[in-house]
Amino acid sequence: MEAVKNAVHENATLWIARLAEAVAIPSVSGERERRPEVVRMGRWLVAHMQRLGFTDVVERDIGEQTVADGAAPLPLPPVVLGTYGTDPAKKTVLVYGHYDVQPAAKEDGWATDPFQLVEQADGRLVGRGASDDKGPLMGWLWAIEAHQKAGVALPVNLKCCFEGMEESGSEGLDALIAAEAQAGGYFDGVDAVCISDNYWLGTTKPCLTYGLRGVSYFNLTVRGPARDLHSGVFGGTVHEPMTDLVRLMSTLVDPQGKILVPGIYDTVAPVTDAERELYKTIEFSVGDINNATGSESALTSDKAQLLMGRWRNPSLSLHGIEGAFATPGSKTVIPAKVIGKFSIRTVPHQDPDEITRLVKAHVAAEFAKLESTNTIAVACDHAGKSWVADINHWNFTAAIKAVKTVFGVTPDLTREGGSIPVTLTFQEALNKNVLLLPMGRGDDGAHSTNEKLDRDNYLRGIELMATYLHEIAAASTA
Ligand SMILES: C[C@H](N)C(=O)N[C@@H](Cc1c[nH]cn1)C(=O)O
Ligand SMILES: [Zn+2]
Ligand SMILES: [Zn+2]
Numbered sequence: 001m002e003a004v005k006n007a008v009h010e011n012a013t014l015w016i017a018r019l020a021e022a023v024a025i026p027s028v029s030g031e032r033e034r035r036p037e038v039v040r041m042g043r044w045l046v047a048h049m050q051r052l053g054f055t056d057v058v059e060r061d062i063g064e065q066t067v068a069d070g071a072a073p074l075p076l077p078p079v080v081l082g083t084y085g086t087d088p089a090k091k092t093v094l095v096y097g098h099y100d101v102q103p104a105a106k107e108d109g110w111a112t113d114p115f116q117l118v119e120q121a122d123g124r125l126v127g128r129g130a131s132d133d134k135g136p137l138m139g140w141l142w143a144i145e146a147h148q149k150a151g152v153a154l155p156v157n158l159k160c161c162f163e164g165m166e167e168s169g170s171e172g173l174d175a176l177i178a179a180e181a182q183a184g185g186y187f188d189g190v191d192a193v194c195i196s197d198n199y200w201l202g203t204t205k206p207c208l209t210y211g212l213r214g215v216s217y218f219n220l221t222v223r224g225p226a227r228d229l230h231s232g233v234f235g236g237t238v239h240e241p242m243t244d245l246v247r248l249m250s251t252l253v254d255p256q257g258k259i260l261v262p263g264i265y266d267t268v269a270p271v272t273d274a275e276r277e278l279y280k281t282i283e284f285s286v287g288d289i290n291n292a293t294g295s296e297s298a299l300t301s302d303k304a305q306l307l308m309g310r311w312r313n314p315s316l317s318l319h320g321i322e323g324a325f326a327t328p329g330s331k332t333v334i335p336a337k338v339i340g341k342f343s344i345r346t347v348p349h350q351d352p353d354e355i356t357r358l359v360k361a362h363v364a365a366e367f368a369k370l371e372s373t374n375t376i377a378v379a380c381d382h383a384g385k386s387w388v389a390d391i392n393h394w395n396f397t398a399a400i401k402a403v404k405t406v407f408g409v410t411p412d413l414t415r416e417g418g419s420i421p422v423t424l425t426f427q428e429a430l431n432k433n434v435l436l437l438p439m440g441r442g443d444d445g446a447h448s449t450n451e452k453l454d455r456d457n458y459l460r461g462i463e464l465m466a467t468y469l470h471e472i473a474a475a476s477t478a
Pocket of ligand 3 (some may be wrong): 102131167446447
């Protein structure tokens with residue numbers, strides 16, 4: 001491993017230049033006009049995989065995206081698949097990552113162009129997707145390349161599954177996985193799954209992640225007048241959609257983060273004493289939240305409450321209002337149609353269909369109280385379930401050893417508040433253990449402005465991936 005480790009660190013400039021190339025492709029899956037860039041990003045990965053000697057590299061067509069309101073259907077970006085090594089004597093590890101990113105614009109408050117990677121003097125590599133998830137995804141490829149440069153054979157067979165729609169609900173991927181999990185399918189023969197698409201809890205200590213929350217994303221549409229209106233002419237004479245929407249959205253969650261939709265907490269498991277003990281050993285404090293948010297806006301300073309709020313309790317966040325006047329200036333418009341966006345992070349035992357039913361019933365009841373002539377429609381845009389893995393598995397044991405080797409510490413075993421719905425799909429379809437191996441830090445600002453990946457995390461992350469693969473090869477599966 002020493003030669004591979006050296007190759008990782010000696011080629012730092014190359015890996016960072018490649019990250020810069022990838023960040024410069026604005027592969028935003030959630031913006032219609034940028035869909036070709038997502039496809040371009042997939043091609044960029046395919047070219048590197050072919051160069052590295054992957055076999056069976058394919059851009060798998062997974063059909064069209066379901067779109068609302070009669071808009072033209074949009075082709076889904078392909079799922080990139082590739083195989084590196086088919087030695088029956090070696091274990092086969094499946095790695096997943098996503099090559100699409102969240103939207104970003106300088107006007108949102110970025111200090112620099114989000115699609116130009118900037119390496120700061122303090123080692124921050126700033127750019128959209130640096131941490132979520134281009135850096136970690138590419139880490140697997142550079143771990144292979146480091147083996148090649150060191151003249152060391154990869155100790156396992158690797159299969160890659162890279163998608164371009166994770167930030168927009170992973171549409172089409174479950175069907176592909178179900179089909180390819182069958183005997184003779186692409187995922188046949190996989191022994192374990194590893195995903196690098198989340199972050200350390202804080203900024204100093206690595207962790208391994210065994211649980212994620214699910215997500216149900218909602219659109220709440222309020223329609224009224226046939227067209228936008230002058231508020232001086234029509235204000236005071238009509239039911240305004242925005243007034244109804246703001247009132248409805250305010251009934252969803254209180255300022256302490258308590259969800260107000262009746263029945264939502266009914267299936268959430270009660271906290272056990274054993275679970276409370278678990279929180280005590282995790283290295284985390286309110287300071288980590290303050291550092292990551294750049295504020296003192298934490299709901300509590302109690303460590304266990306914070307961790308429970310993030311990992312094991314549902315939460316509801318209000319994201320925005322489509323159709324509302326949102327640019328600088330003082331436009332005096334009454335918008336005719338507005339769409340409120342909110343999502344609920346869900347936890348084990350919460351069923352997405354039941355969540356949608358509860359939300360619809362609540363919104364209908366609250367809307368009836370308004371006695372408005374406007375109309376409402378509530379739709380769940382996409383939903384993914386929560387996931388919890390078995391940590392008593394050689395996949396986790398191998399990763400723990402790898403972290404100890406690379407970072408000299410035993411990682412915390414953590415759950416995560418974000419969602420990667422495909423994690424559960426892999427676990428259930430393949431019946432194999434799934435592990436999350438984060439590369440970035442808790443203050444990376446994924447989905448936020450000035451997203452970054454620290455240079456050290458990038459390089460030691462690649463080293464960790466390589467070391468993990470060696471520990472997998474050495475692991476006993478008994
Ligand atoms: C944790 C992962 N890196 C991530 O950011 N996942 C997204 C998935 C999603 C679902 N709807 C939109 N995006 C997340 O947790 O928000
Ligand atoms: Zn991600
Ligand atoms: Zn993300």
